[in-house]
Amino acid sequence: MTGWKALRGAGLFDDKAQKAYNRFVANLYRPELVKLGLDLKAGAYAGEDPERVLRRAVTVSAIGGVARDPAIRGQMVTAAKAYLAGDTKALDAMWYGGAFAAWLADGGLPAAKELFAKALVNEDPSLRPTWLGVIGGSGNKDIAQWVLADAQDPKLRPSERLNLIRGVVANPATRDMGYEWMKANLDQLLNGSGGIFFASRLPQMLNGFCSAEQADELAKSLRPRLAGKTAELELERTIERVRNCGVLRTARQAEASKEALKLR
DSSP states (O other): OHHHHHHHHTTOOOHHHHHHHHHHHHHHHHHHHHHHOOOOSTTTTTTSOHHHHHHHHHHHIIIIIISOOHHHHHHHHHHHHHHHTTOGGGSOGGGHHHHHHHHHHHHHHHHHHHHHHHHHTOOOTTHHHHHHHHHHTOOOHHHHHHHHHHOOOTTSOHHHHHHHHHHHHHSTTTHHHHHHHHHHTHHHHHHSTTHHHHHHHHHHHTTTOOOHHHHHHHHHHHHHHHTTSTTHHHHHHHHHHHHHHHHHHHHHHHHHHHHHTTOO
C-alpha cells in the first residue's frame, strides 16, 4: 500500500488510474470501518483504546478523504451542518478537518464566506485554524480567487492571511492560480509584516509542482528575488525536487497508470 501511495503522491496516475486507485482504497478500508463503526458525535469514543481510535481515524481519512466516498462524506456534511447550526455535540474535534472540508465542498463560495466570518470571531484554537485551513485548501477555483483577492479583514492575523495563500498554492487544483497571484504580489508579501515568515515558508509551498518547465520558471522568477534571503538554499532544493519529479513523471506515468488500472 505504501508504494501505491508514493506513486499517487508523485502524481504518476492519470485520471482513469486515479479513479481505479480511489475504488481500491475504498474497497480495502471499508470492511475495517464496518468493524470499527463511526459515530461523529463529540465524545463518542472517549475512553476507547487509543490504537482503535487511531485505526478508525486512518480508515475514515482513507475512505472519506483519499477515496472521497460519498456515504462517509455525506455523514460528515450532516454533522458539520448541525454543528454550525449550534449543536456543538454533533461533531467531535477529531473530525473537524474532514467534516468542514466536506461541508465546504458542497457549499462552495457562499459557504466559504460564511465560514470565514465565523472564523474571524472565534478564538477556539482548534476551530479557527481548521476553518481557515479548509477555506485556503479547498481546491475550489471560485473560493481560491476570492481568497486571493478579497479574503482580508483587520481581524485576520498576518500569519493567517499567508496561510490562506499557502493553502491555495498547495492544492493541485488551484496551484497555478495561486502561484501566478503570488508571483505578481511577491514584493508586497516579502516586505509586509509577515515577510520573513512568508519567505522562509515559500520554497515548501512550491514542492507540489512537478515538471522541468516549472523548475525553470521557479528559477527564473524567484531565484533573483530570494537571493541573499534565508530561503535561498531551500529554494534551490525545491527547484531540484520539482525538476526530478518532472523527469520521473515523464518516464513513468504511463507505466504506473497502467498498473493502477489493474487494482481491485
